[in-house]
Amino acid sequence: MRHRYSILFFPLHVIIDFLSLNTAFVGAYWMKFQTLEAVAEAPYASLWWLFNIIWLIEILLLKPYIYPRQLFKSGHLVRQLLLLTFIHVSIIAVCWVAIQGYYYSREQLLVTYILFLTLGVGFRIGGVLFLKEYRARGYNNRRYIIVGYGKLANTIRGFYDAHPEMGFHFCGYFDELTSENSGFLQGGYETLLEYTHTHSIDCVYCCMPYMDNERLKSIADNAEIYDYQVKILVDFRGFLARSTSVEYHDVLPVLNLSPNLLSDLRVSVFKRSFDVIFSLMALGLGMPLFLVMALITRFTSSGPIVYAQERIGQGGKPFKIYKFRSMYVDAEKSGPVLSGGLLDDRITPWGRFMRKTRLDEIPQFYNVLIGDMSVVGPRPERQYFIDQIVEIAPEYHSLLKVKPGITSIGQIKYGYAANIDEMVQRLHYDLLYPKRRSFLFDMWIIAQTLRVMAQGRGK
CATH class of the missing domain: 3.40.50.720 (NAD(P)-binding Rossmann-like Domain)
Structure with missing residues (x-):
């Protein structure tokens, strides 16, 4: 065999990442406790082993270090590291809650991941720069x-x-x-x-x-x-879709150009796993706040605390969406009417605050848990308004290919719509999501949503 050194990248990456992970764990322990005497003793010895076992399982299942030269770029490698780290954090968080390991230092865990990402990103960028220079000199060609x-x-x-x-x-x-x-x-x-x-x-x-x-x-x-x-x-330029797949009819490969990305098992399973974990954490950690909000909603205006309304979900399937009630009872006794913004006199004073901070959407984490919605996705609408939107913008149908979400690009960039024209304008933002859907894009949308909530800029 000739100079096929790329086979060495796999063990080298494995070794470097394990060294980085363990160095980060020990370094964070020393920074927190100013000693290393008990790092290999209970209870941190068990956590240390768990860190390594979870990372090993990720490597065996996801095979993250197998890729062609075309993908050996710093951006791709860093995104891959962030994805692996997020999965690792999520599993550790679930285990931490399951065993009630509140005796572990949260600061030590946070510093561990910060150090690990710093080392991992540094090694990857350094490795790419080294290979570029090495190949520019005529080696490894x-x-x-x-x-x-x-x-x-x-x-x-x-x-x-x-x-x-x-x-x-x-x-x-x-x-x-x-x-x-x-x-x-x-x-x-x-x-x-x-x-x-x-x-x-x-x-x-x-x-x-x-x-x-x-x-x-x-x-x-x-x-x-x-x-x-x-x-x-x-x-295939000009008609090859991002969702193209290969089907095998016996031994004959057939190229399928029909859109099937949205049903891709790997994407769907990972997104669903994130939705469940994120929703459980949001509902669990935020329960005291939710109870306070429920009491305020109950005592500031008459009527139910939670408001249920039929919306249209993925594939045109109707479902019940839940929200903290922000309007007076019988606000739509004359038929479906869009909110006229925060100045709408049907909205209660407390409801205006919830809408500005998006807190009225919190019960929808239950919709996420039962599978009707996702954390990130286009906002679901009622059939009454969908029929009117489609007359102006038929492309709305493409949003029904993905699961609706609690937050979306349209919610961040535009907010609540007061009429059909504004709904169509918001649609232009939401149409970006099915084309750009990815884990990092979801994280960006969630971060922007938290910023809107903190600043009270919802409209």
Whole structure:
């Protein structure tokens, strides 16, 4: 085998992350208690072991260190580290509550994760910078050729020329000689295999629009003999969706271009897990505040504490949404009417405060727990208003592909809508979510929501 050092990245990453995790744990303990004498004794010895076991399980299940060169970038590596750390924090938090480990120092836990992230981010950025410089000096390069000359072939070459830090060195085009490619080819099909052997080619890119299956099969059959990788380029630009997947009909691979990202198991399971953990923590830790709010709601105006209303959820399925009542009873006795903003005289004085701070939405964490809603997602509407919105903006239907949420981009950037036109304006913000949905984007929306709540800028 030739210089395939990338196999060393996996054990190196594992070792560095475990060293960082344990260094952070011990360092945080010393910073908190100014001693290391009891760090390996109960109760912290058990917590120390738990930290390592959870991280090991994450590595075994998620396989976070297996990726091609194209993804070896500081941004991707840091995002991956943040995701792993969040999962680790969530599991530790659940275990902490389950065993009632209130004797552990919260400050020590916080400092541990801060130190770990600092070390992890530092090693990743440093490693990427080192590899860029190392490859710029001509080391650790992959030599590649492109079979089939044309626009697609030029595109892949242009990509690697624009990213020398990836370490891919172009060695020539191979194709049948024609008037269009004359002067651009390194050779033809008859000299391709010999060239890969004599020039130690690591990767052969095959452009499907410009070659037939028989030649592709010949190149693939000889890959193991001549020790090179075969990669197929197919030009799907212009209609390849982000949600494209491969289905196998017996041994025949079929490319599915229908949107199915929103039902992707990995995305859905992780988002649902986060929703449940976040909601349990919000309801558990905030219970005293919620009881106070319930009492104030009860005694400041007559009527029920919690208000239930039918909304339309994912896939057009109706469900009951719950909120602390912010309006007087029978506010809609004449039929569905949108709120006229905080100056609406149907809103109680206490209701205005709850709406400005978004506290009236808190009971919806119950909706999240039972699966009707998510923490982050487009706000659900009533069918009466959806029918009117669709007449102006048919694209509203795309929001029904995702689970509605307690908070959304539209809620942050726009707030409550007083009429259909304002609902359509808010829709333009919410339409961004299905396209950009990710863990980091959800965290950004939650952070912005907390800022709005703290500043009382809800409208």
